[in-house]
Amino acid sequence: MTEDTTPIATLFERAEDYSKTSLKLLRLNAIDKSADVASSLVSRLAVIMTVVFSVLITSIGVALWLGKLLGDAFYGFFIVGGFYAFIAILLHLFREKWLKYPVSNSIIKQMLKEKIV
Template identity: 50%
Template sequence: MDNKATTIEILFEKAENYTRTTIELARLNFIDKSSDVLSSLISRLVIAIVFAMFILLLNFGISFWIGEMLGNFFYGFFIVASFYLIISILLYSYKDQWIKLPVSNFIIGKMLK
């Protein structure tokens, strides 16, 4: 009888160790995937910020140049602002197709990698 009790105790102990190991592995996998996604998003955000600074300065130059050609500087700013209004309307119209879907596919791809 003592032999059966010992065998059952060993079985429960191995099951408990297996459960702990599985939970620890799942936790480590989650940490790995989330850190990969977060680092990718942060690196893309930094690149986007630097690119936005470039675009901002370029827009100032274009606005002043157009304004100088038209005789008043504010005309150039109105034209550039109108251009961005058109772009923002297009982006809003196609936001799911152009922004939401690619971003969610990127995150899902990183999580499943």
């Protein structure tokens, strides 16, 4: 069987195959990283929601307990509400340092993590 193709044509075919394969690999890596980040965020969201519900129930219990100690239930709810307002102010003041940078760094670390097969 004789080859009718020139070395240049063969080189172009191999370059085309290489570029197609590289593009597929890049797309698969992007899908893998996206799925990894999304699954990480979903799992963290599940943990955060569980913590939020437990804090909510505990807060209601503490508010009722403080209200019982102080004589009226609404006093306890005012105290607990004031505590959460204070926490919200702190989070607002330090949101860059406590929230933005750690979340950004976590996502970047997750995106740049090498898969060991």
